[in-house]
Amino acid sequence: MKKHLVIVESPSKSKTIEKYLGKEYRVVSSKGHVCDLATSGKEGLGIDVDHDFEPKYKISKEKKEVVKELKEYASKAQDIYLASDPDREGEAIAWHLARVLDLNTEDNNRIVFHEITKPAILEAMKEPRKIDMDLVKSQETRRMLDRIIGFKLSKLLQNKIQSKSAGRVQSVALKLIVDRENEIKAFKQEEYWTIHAQCKKQNKAFEADLVKVEGKKPKIKNEEEAKALLERCSGEYIVSSISKKQKKKQPKLPFTTSTMQQEASTKLGFGAKKTMSVAQKMYEGIDLGGNMEGLITYMRSDSTRLSDIFVSDAKKFITNTYGKEYVGHVHQKNGKNTQDAHEAIRPTNINRTPESIKDHLTNDQYRLYSLIYARTLASLMKDAVYDVTSVKITNNDLEFSASGQTMTFDGYYKVYSKYEKQSDALLPKLEENEVLKNVTPTSKQHFTEPPARYTEARLIKDLEEKSIGRPSTYATIIDTLQKRGYASLEKASETSKTKVFIPS
Structure with missing residues (x-):
């Protein structure tokens, strides 16, 4: 017994x-x-x-x-x-x-x-x-609000517009989607142009953008205005100033439910419901060759806090694996409505690398665990460091600007480069007062874009920023809106893989 x-x-x-x-x-x-x-x-x-x-x-x-x-x-x-x-x-x-x-x-x-x-x-x-x-x-209180709004408002809506239900949070999420659709419908497209100097030196090409005309920011509305400016590009292109500075880029904070859902959506193509389902299984326990182990901490959290014991273990791991120079410090930032009841979502054991347990995980579990692991480790590593060069090029009373950067220390990119793209845009060696010989001025036509429809990640981000719902409800909201036929997730365009919400 x-x-x-x-x-x-x-x-x-x-x-x-x-x-x-x-x-x-x-x-x-x-x-x-x-x-x-x-x-x-x-x-x-x-x-x-x-x-x-x-x-x-x-x-x-x-x-x-x-x-x-x-x-x-x-x-x-x-x-x-x-x-x-x-x-x-x-x-x-x-x-x-x-x-x-x-x-x-x-x-x-x-x-x-x-x-x-x-x-x-x-x-x-x-x-x-x-x-x-x-x-x-x-x-x-929350359950009673759900019931009062759900029963009373749903009944009204069923009678009036034959909809299936209303809810405390799903109604607000649906309003955001519909408001965005109305903004798109009301949007009036406007034409504008930009001027660029295509420069070449030592077989290295770079582009400088027109930023000032007679000391003011240019507003080029049509082709005629663009042509008139191109005609003014007749004098010498002189490098009027070069400034160099160091820039640091901080790692992102460890995952909350919301940021995990957003990142899994954009980086792995997972819907919020799938992300939570895969995370739940890893939290509850995976059989690692005869031992059931919970791989991550509780997956419903709005905090970016990490336990002192975990931070200490992670810093030792970083020192032993990458070197002492990669050890950063704890970043934590919680919003005013954060409950902070749990830690951020992190691996339960930093020594349990994704590769070491890959054979025991499904492909989806491996991909999400790798993302959580890399994000947590990166959050405790040093900033990435860049040398940034900014160049001003003048032609008569026109001013062009070009910039380039080189990474001098990879820092947290050592573990997070797979999920966060960065590229070195290099400039050739230039001197102040140098006259550039090989320059071709060009113009480009553009049209203003309407606001983008909501993706799952964008909707979750907006709900969180507006303090609507809690981390545990986002996946359910999104699922309910689709199940009830209030909005559908469809490809943004024929060529795009990104899916966006379109209200019915």
Whole structure:
């Protein structure tokens, strides 16, 4: 008989954790929420809106068998630990489980871990705490808002426009997509031209752009104006000034849910739903030749914080692998609405390189793990350093500008160059007051572009910047908008691989 019962959310997680805890423990799964708001009462809301918005809960129909099983296990256990996910939903699940299993909510029976590794699990077991009722109330409030808006507004919309549903966040996301479409429809294209000097020296070609005419920024509206300026390019092209400076480029911060979804979309072509599904599996545990190991920390996070222990291990790894000169410092920047309940999304073990475990991963898991690993490692490395040269070239009262750069120290690019393109644009050796001999002035016609439609990455970025929704909801929002037929993801053009949202 197992003395201790531990209840987690996910069945696949339970096997990994049971191995770590040993024979005295039984680890079982609630398979997510066991309770939800009832559909009884006024307007079927399951909320008494006339009496302090008192919610009424019931055990979900499909979870009755799960609850029966959990009660059976609980009756035989000496003590019970609630180990649902470390977020608001997880806290609410723990509270519902405590209620259906008749546990004392004042007991220290709630355990929380942010990665599924043996040290993290054993450490969490040493520090059980009470259920955090502030988090529970926060989740309750959000769920009740969902229900009130969902039921009342959906009913209205179904009657008026036969739409399937409305939601607290999906409606706002849909509005962004529709507003952008209206901007595109209202957009009036305008013509403009630019003038360039195609220069050549020592068989090295470079281009300088016209930046000033008689000391002012040029506005060239049509071909006639462009021709008139080209005719003024009759004098000598003189290098009037050369300035050199050093530029540093900082590595990006470690991943939050939002930035991981954006980067996986642009770099790997993963949709938000796929990214979260692959990340969830790696968080819950992968069989690495007989040992189940959680490869990444909790994948729902809005923080860029890294633990001190991990930072220390990572810096040792960088020193041993790339040299001491590559070790950078911790960058952290959290927004004003950041909850900072968990660390950034990172590998659980920096010594577990993508290549060392490639044989145990699917292709999608390997690609996402490689991205998370490289991003985390890069965030703790030194800046990349460039020598930047800026050149001004004058011709009568026209001023042209050209610039070039050379990387002098690769820094974090050592590990992140695969995901972040950089190119050296080199200039030939030039001297001040030098007269350039081989120069051809040219003009280019352009048209102003309407604002771009939302890609998944762009929509997620906008939602986050406007503080709409939480990291865990982005994938669901995007999926719902498509399932309900409110917007579709389509190729931006016949030649483009990029998909954009088009409202129905």
